[in-house]
Every structure is written in structure tokens, then in C-alpha cells.
Amino acid sequence: MKQRFSIPALAAAAVLLLAGCTSAGSGSGGDGPSSTPVKGGTVDVLLNADFSHLDPVQGFDGGVNNFYRLIYRTLTTQSTGEGAKGTEMVPDLATDLGTVSDDGLQWTFTLKDDLKFEDGTPITSKDVKFGVERSFDPAIAVGSPYARLTIAGTDSYEGPYITGDLPSIQTPDDQTIVFTLKEPFADFASVVGQNSFTPFPADTERVTTTSLDKMPIASGPYKVDSYERGSQLKLVRNDSWDPKTDDVRKAYPDGFDFTFGLDASTIDERMIAGQGDDANAIAGSVQAASISRIQTPALKARTIAGLQGCTTYMGLNTTKPNMDNPLVRQAIAYAIDRESVKDASGGSQLADIATTMLPPTVAGHTEFDLYPSKDNAGDPEKAKELLAEAGLPDGFSFTLDIRSQPKMQAQAEAVQQALAKAGITVNFNLIDTSTYYEVIGTTSQQNDAAITGWCPDWASGSTFLPPLFDGSQIFPKGNSNIAQLNDPAVNERIAEIRAMTDTDEANAAWGALDEQIQKLVPTVPLLFEKTVMVVGANVAGAYSHAGYSGGIDYVSVGLSSAGK
Structure with missing residues (x-):
């Protein structure tokens, strides 16, 4: 959602694409008189990075998809x-x-x-x-x-x-x-x-x-009043929008003020303190270091939790030297220390370990682990055996594309350290968060691998495996199949499942195809991530939306009191 990457984004971390997931729980503005917002006021949104694009044919991640519904x-x-x-x-x-x-x-x-x-x-x-x-x-x-x-x-x-x-x-x-x-x-x-x-x-x-x-043309309840890329975006009411035509958007606030470029830890500090205008603010998931600080009753009353319904994974570019060898890709899969990647992401409160591409929230999900290791800590010795069999007894090096964001860099460092134990050297190519999905979705700019994510665009396996692995859907730009897998058997099976009219049969088939694909190791599943968000005390109607990477649903949120 996804990456596109359908990949498929937590707002503060600017993370992944569209999610079909089940909320793990939620809460509304704790000090507000009601969970139902009133009309009026302005909701402030604090973000680490700007949206990828205001043009909806270019944006395709969970955070921006959520935003689009305000204006489109x-x-x-x-x-x-x-x-x-x-x-x-x-x-x-x-x-x-x-x-x-x-x-x-x-x-x-x-x-x-x-x-x-x-x-x-x-x-x-x-x-x-x-x-x-x-x-x-x-x-x-x-x-x-x-x-x-x-x-x-x-x-x-x-x-x-x-x-x-x-x-x-x-x-x-x-x-x-x-x-x-x-x-x-x-x-x-x-x-x-x-x-x-x-x-x-x-x-x-x-x-x-x-x-x-630069300047969208709105069809939704809000329109852009001003925009400074990377700095701020101000929405005001679109008086031409008729609420009688819209059963989805309630448009409680008079406007939204988005602030971009804030350090993630600064966002956490402001949301926890909740002072001044921040009483009217929302943001993305808190950082791992802040989890222990939001356990007080007062902060728990302002905390919302949910599942992203997405899969964080490392895509392996099967067209690159060494990465085009299945034995090498298997070695990487065995060597990965998923437990350390989880710890780097904030531990069990913010992530579960993934060994499949389909997340548990998608119909047809099947549990399997083709490349197991004790305590999910990686098996470097098995990896070395496979590398030797592939003609690389001394290991090799590759370049990993990662986002310039603290949590994502911590995940990449955990991967780097685990693969080093197997003799694999990982070099980083740091890419700005706001352009990351566009860069890795341009085949000419891809390196050997990338850490990214995918969220289903609606609650079906048909929006998960085909975009990521259908060989007929490899494009020069806007490419979701970053592994560039073009396997005839996989392509044929995708076509067969798409033609199925029985939903249950199709869902089961997608689960089986997930395992079939993972035998080829075009990707290494890492995590099923979660969201934990703190909202301002005057915020009402906030909940984790399962369709937008677990982020707060922008079209439902508002204020308890418009005058605060």
C-alpha cells in the first residue's frame, strides 16, 4: 500500500503502503468529553517526512493514500x-x-x-x-x-x-x-x-x-491552501464538496496543518508532553525508545495501537550478479538474524517475526519457515555451506538500498551484522525517505537488494503476491516487483488463481503460492510490524485504520473541543 511499496507508511516514520489488517485495539482522545468529534478547529499532524507525491497517480504508500482521501x-x-x-x-x-x-x-x-x-x-x-x-x-x-x-x-x-x-x-x-x-x-x-x-x-x-x-485540484472535503515541500502543508475546507454525496468523510475539522521534517524523537517528545497546540495533534507510531514512557494511565488513555497488516522484507534483485543464483539467495535467507531485526524495530511491542510474505491478516495466509534457525537468530554456518556450493567460499559483497530514517537504518544494520558472520559484506545506499519508493521502483536505479514493505491494497492475496512477483508486471518506473522475478511457473500459477471464481479456493491457492515463491527466495520476509500512536488530549474519533498501514484514519478524526 503499498510499496507501492505496496509498500507499499507510518506517518512519523513515513513507512509502508496500504494495509488490509485487523486493529489490535484503539483509544480516543482521553481528556475529550466524547469519542465523537465536534465540528470545527484544526488538527495538527506531525511528520518526519513529506508525502511522496500530491499527484495521486504517483503516490502509493500507506501514509499518502490515507492523506489523499482528505482532498480526493x-x-x-x-x-x-x-x-x-x-x-x-x-x-x-x-x-x-x-x-x-x-x-x-x-x-x-x-x-x-x-x-x-x-x-x-x-x-x-x-x-x-x-x-x-x-x-x-x-x-x-x-x-x-x-x-x-x-x-x-x-x-x-x-x-x-x-x-x-x-x-x-x-x-x-x-x-x-x-x-x-x-x-x-x-x-x-x-x-x-x-x-x-x-x-x-x-x-x-x-x-x-x-x-x-504542486497544487492539487480537490474533489474531497478539503483543498490545499498552501504547500512548502518538505516543510508544511495546510488544508482548508472545500466549499464545493457536498456532504450529502459522501457517506465516508465526516470532515469534522475546519482544516489540517501538516508539519514535515521533524526529527522522530522530537515528535515523540511533543506528543508525550501534549502541550499547547499539540493537544490537537496526531502523529505516526512512536519510536522504540519511547515505548516504556507511555505506560502511565494518562498516556495509555491517549494511546492507539494496531497492526499494520503489512510485511517488512528484503527484496533481492534476481537480475544482479550473485543475486541471480538461488543458492546465494538461500544463503542470505539462512543467515538473517530476524530476532535482531525485530529488536532493532522496537521489540515485540512493535513487531512480530515474519517467515512468510502473506501477513496473518490476509485470507489464505499459511504458516511456514523454509529457512529456519534456532531462536530465529540466523544460521551462518548453513549459509557458508551454500555459498561454497555456489562458488563463493570467501563470501561476497552487495549494496543494500535503505531509507534515511533511524528505524530503517537500524534494521539494515542488524541485517549487515548477521550477514557478516557468513562472510557477506553489506554496503548501504542511503535514500531520502520521501523519494525512496520511487527510486527502488525504477529498475535502472535499483541496487542488489532493498529493505521495504508491502501492504495489501484491499483485503485479498490478489493484491499482495501478483504485484510483487508477476514477471509480466516488471516496469521501468513504478515497479513493485523489485526482485524482478520472472519465473514461468509462478507467472502461470498467478494467472490460474486470478481466473478462480471460488473465493475460498483462491485464498488457499494464494497461501500455497506464497510457499512456492519463497522456495525461489526472491525476498526474505523479516517482520510484521505494528503501530503504537499517542494522540493529543483534545483529539477525538481517532483509531488505527486497517486499510492504511494501521495509521490514524484522517477522514474520521477531529477534536473534542473546537475552541481549544
């Missing part, structure tokens, strides 16, 4: 509420979840009445079509892959600025839009809830490949 709308969207309720897909701009043809190849959606952009102009089906078409432009196609995965006639299509019209999306009138698919896709009602289905005025002079990243 799509045909469908995830609901609100804790646990599974939040991951339910519901109508948004559309009147319902769509009508599918008997052959499963055509999906028709009807727009609600009285939908408008922030300048008051009506939102039509042509604007939805244009918004989707933009997502195919090679200059900006770094976000959600599902439009190109599902819509017919897109293999050589390069968007409205280069190619022009996409015939497989038809608009017979201003309120009707019809999508023709490559093949039946039962979850297409969830696909049209992805960021790449955000409508924009169908005007290539007004809406360019660069304009929306």
Missing part, C-alpha cells in the same frame, strides 16, 4: 471503522459498486449527482476517464499498478498527453463510465478505489504531468 475521491473507497469494517469497499463517487457484464469483461459505474471540483465545476465521467488515463503516462506512472494490470488495450498506451484516447474506457454520458478489462477480475470494484482513479478536469493544458504535484 474515487469511484469507490475503503469504509471507516476499526478492524475488518474499515477494509470494506463502499461507493464513493459512484452510486454503487458497479455492474459487471455476464462475461466479466465490462464494468459500468454511474456517478452520483452534484459532484464538483473545488472551483465548482461538475465532475463528469470524462474527468474520471482522464484521471485514469493520466496514470499511464511514463513520466508519472509510479503509483498504483492496477489500472494497467486490469484494463484492456493498455500494453502500449502512454496516456492522454502522448497517445490520446484510451478506447477501453467509454463515457456514453456525463454520469456513466464503462471499463473493458483484459480478463475477468472479480475485485474490480476495489480497483476503482485506487488512487489512479481520481478524477481531474479533462484538460491537458490545465492538468499537466507536473501541475498536480
Whole structure:
């Protein structure tokens, strides 16, 4: 969510993509008179890093996906509420979840009445079509892959600025839009809830490949008032948004003030103290060092916990020398000390050890551990045997892409230390957090490996394994298959499972495929991470949303008192 990386982000740590998970528990503003917010006031959001992109066809991680819902709308969207309720897909701009043809190849959606952009102009089906078409432009196609995965006639299509019209999306009138698919896709009602289905005025002079990243055109309850990249973003009410058309967004606050570039420990200090305007603030997960400090009754009353529903993993670029050898990849998998990676991430309160790619919160998850070690501490001797068999008795070195963020660097250092015991030298390539997913999703810029994560874009294995491992979905930019795995047997099995109409059968098949893929070791699963967040005492309606990496649901949060 994911990485894209569908990868798929905790706000303060700017972490991973979209999550279909179950909340582990939550709490609302402890000193507020009610968990239901009042109208008015401004919610402050304290962040370590800026959002990846304001243009929704480029952003694709949990934190920014959560943010997009404040200013943008799509045909469908995830609901609100804790646990599974939040991951339910519901109508948004559309009147319902769509009508599918008997052959499963055509999906028709009807727009609600009285939908408008922030300048008051009506939102039509042509604007939805244009918004989707933009997502195919090679200059900006770094976000959600599902439009190109599902819509017919897109293999050589390069968007409205280069190619022009996409015939497989038809608009017979201003309120009707019809999508023709490559093949039946039962979850297409969830696909049209992805960021790449955000409508924009169908005007290539007004809406360019660069304009929306600087100044979005809102269709949601808020619009951008001011933006300084890396510093601040201020949202105010969009008076053209009609709440009668929107059953999801309550829009309690008058606005949101986002502050970027804060040190993670500074955010923790401010949230724990909760003084002044910080009583109205929310942030991402606290740092590991702060966990022991939030155990007092007063702070527990302001603490929210949840599962990300994501998998933190190390992707191994199978096209690189040495990494193209399965024996070498097996050696790495055996040598990893997952326990030390967990400790580096904050211990058991912030993470569980992962040995599978599918997280426990995804239907079809199957428990297995193909590369076990005692106490999950790694097996360097087994790794050395495999390296010798691969013709590398003296070991080798590789470059690991990591985010420039304390927790992620600590995870990388734990990996580095574990692999050193097997004679493997790991060199770091540090990448700025706000551009990380874009860089490692550009195949020409990838190094040998990367620590990243993936969260399902909706609660199904179909949004987890195919984006990461389908060989037909390796792209120069916006690439989610960072292992660049292109295995014929895996590709064939993905196609077979997608064609299944029995949900239970498909879920079981995804679980079995997870194990089949891990025998090839394109990735090394590391952790299933958790969120623990402290909110301001005047914050109300806050909970961990299972669809957005366990972060606080922006469209439901507000203040207990607008005057504080």
C-alpha cells in the first residue's frame, strides 16, 4: 500500500503502503468529553517526512493514500471503522459498486449527482476517464499498478498527453463510465478505489504531468491552501464538496496543518508532553525508545495501537550478479538474524517475526519457515555451506538500498551484522525517505537488494503476491516487483488463481503460492510490524485504520473541543 511499496507508511516514520489488517485495539482522545468529534478547529499532524507525491497517480504508500482521501475521491473507497469494517469497499463517487457484464469483461459505474471540483465545476465521467488515463503516462506512472494490470488495450498506451484516447474506457454520458478489462477480475470494484482513479478536469493544458504535484485540484472535503515541500502543508475546507454525496468523510475539522521534517524523537517528545497546540495533534507510531514512557494511565488513555497488516522484507534483485543464483539467495535467507531485526524495530511491542510474505491478516495466509534457525537468530554456518556450493567460499559483497530514517537504518544494520558472520559484506545506499519508493521502483536505479514493505491494497492475496512477483508486471518506473522475478511457473500459477471464481479456493491457492515463491527466495520476509500512536488530549474519533498501514484514519478524526 503499498510499496507501492505496496509498500507499499507510518506517518512519523513515513513507512509502508496500504494495509488490509485487523486493529489490535484503539483509544480516543482521553481528556475529550466524547469519542465523537465536534465540528470545527484544526488538527495538527506531525511528520518526519513529506508525502511522496500530491499527484495521486504517483503516490502509493500507506501514509499518502490515507492523506489523499482528505482532498480526493474515487469511484469507490475503503469504509471507516476499526478492524475488518474499515477494509470494506463502499461507493464513493459512484452510486454503487458497479455492474459487471455476464462475461466479466465490462464494468459500468454511474456517478452520483452534484459532484464538483473545488472551483465548482461538475465532475463528469470524462474527468474520471482522464484521471485514469493520466496514470499511464511514463513520466508519472509510479503509483498504483492496477489500472494497467486490469484494463484492456493498455500494453502500449502512454496516456492522454502522448497517445490520446484510451478506447477501453467509454463515457456514453456525463454520469456513466464503462471499463473493458483484459480478463475477468472479480475485485474490480476495489480497483476503482485506487488512487489512479481520481478524477481531474479533462484538460491537458490545465492538468499537466507536473501541475498536480504542486497544487492539487480537490474533489474531497478539503483543498490545499498552501504547500512548502518538505516543510508544511495546510488544508482548508472545500466549499464545493457536498456532504450529502459522501457517506465516508465526516470532515469534522475546519482544516489540517501538516508539519514535515521533524526529527522522530522530537515528535515523540511533543506528543508525550501534549502541550499547547499539540493537544490537537496526531502523529505516526512512536519510536522504540519511547515505548516504556507511555505506560502511565494518562498516556495509555491517549494511546492507539494496531497492526499494520503489512510485511517488512528484503527484496533481492534476481537480475544482479550473485543475486541471480538461488543458492546465494538461500544463503542470505539462512543467515538473517530476524530476532535482531525485530529488536532493532522496537521489540515485540512493535513487531512480530515474519517467515512468510502473506501477513496473518490476509485470507489464505499459511504458516511456514523454509529457512529456519534456532531462536530465529540466523544460521551462518548453513549459509557458508551454500555459498561454497555456489562458488563463493570467501563470501561476497552487495549494496543494500535503505531509507534515511533511524528505524530503517537500524534494521539494515542488524541485517549487515548477521550477514557478516557468513562472510557477506553489506554496503548501504542511503535514500531520502520521501523519494525512496520511487527510486527502488525504477529498475535502472535499483541496487542488489532493498529493505521495504508491502501492504495489501484491499483485503485479498490478489493484491499482495501478483504485484510483487508477476514477471509480466516488471516496469521501468513504478515497479513493485523489485526482485524482478520472472519465473514461468509462478507467472502461470498467478494467472490460474486470478481466473478462480471460488473465493475460498483462491485464498488457499494464494497461501500455497506464497510457499512456492519463497522456495525461489526472491525476498526474505523479516517482520510484521505494528503501530503504537499517542494522540493529543483534545483529539477525538481517532483509531488505527486497517486499510492504511494501521495509521490514524484522517477522514474520521477531529477534536473534542473546537475552541481549544
